[in-house]
Amino acid sequence: MGKVAIVTYSMYGHINAMAEEEKKGLEEAGCEVTIFRVPETLPEEVLAKMHAPPKPDYPVVTAEQLVDFDGIMFGIPTRFGMACAQMKSFLDSTGGLWIKQALSGKPAAIFVSTSTQGGGQESTALTWVTQLTHHGMIFCPLGYGSPGTQYNMDAVQGGSPWGAGTFAGPDGSRMPSDNEKKTAATQGKLFGGVVQKLSS
Numbered sequence: 001m002g003k004v005a006i007v008t009y010s011m012y013g014h015i016n017a018m019a020e021e022e023k024k025g026l027e028e029a030g031c032e033v034t035i036f037r038v039p040e041t042l043p044e045e046v047l048a049k050m051h052a053p054p055k056p057d058y059p060v061v062t063a064e065q066l067v068d069f070d071g072i073m074f075g076i077p078t079r080f081g082m083a084c085a086q087m088k089s090f091l092d093s094t095g096g097l098w099i100k101q102a103l104s105g106k107p108a109a110i111f112v113s114t115s116t117q118g119g120g121q122e123s124t125a126l127t128w129v130t131q132l133t134h135h136g137m138i139f140c141p142l143g144y145g146s147p148g149t150q151y152n153m154d155a156v157q158g159g160s161p162w163g164a165g166t167f168a169g170p171d172g173s174r175m176p177s178d179n180e181k182k183t184a185a186t187q188g189k190l191f192g193g194v195v196q197k198l199s200s
């Protein structure tokens, strides 16, 4: 059974909601899934000023734990069209793995959250591929693997061939739509299939 880590950061819960859908799809593909969160880098007083709710009950990931998994998904909220500093800070802590190329050959996938349309749905994922590349990981894009939802033009929705995505809205009040959740679950199932093949 392929073991998958979903490594997340989420300030307001959008990435968490998408991670739960990804997990459903991964489990459908027969994978064993653990959702982690990366260490917070902001002080409590700043989080309070940003109206961040309490963190979910996901374990905080350490770099060394990644080695135990057959595949890794990264759930990333956008900051200025790229990954948030918390995710980058965590990846910066993986230098010890990088020098040994301990993650080389592991499949990886990405899903994102942005406030606005065009706010970084694609650029957040594509700039994260640099992290995967230096580790020798295999980027598994969604492509158009969820045509039923990705070709839909009747509603506003996040996501791209780079991976599933959601729009949080300018004030963060919009939670993932049914289409976005379906795309995330399908991405999980497709990625889970790849992990199963590579780990068997």
Ligand SMILES: Cc1cc2nc3c(=O)[nH]c(=O)nc-3n(C[C@H](O)[C@H](O)[C@H](O)COP(=O)(O)O)c2cc1C
Pocket: 009, 010, 011, 012, 013, 014, 015, 016, 077, 078, 079, 080, 081, 082, 113, 114, 115, 116, 117, 118, 119, 120, 168, 172
């Ligand atoms: C400093 C900062 C920069 C941001 N930059 C962008 C951006 O470039 N584009 C965008 O659409 N949203 C941007 N956002 C909004 C976040 O992406 C949004 O809050 C996040 O996707 C919500 O997901 P979460 O609840 O899982 O954290 C930014 C937020 C902050 C605090």
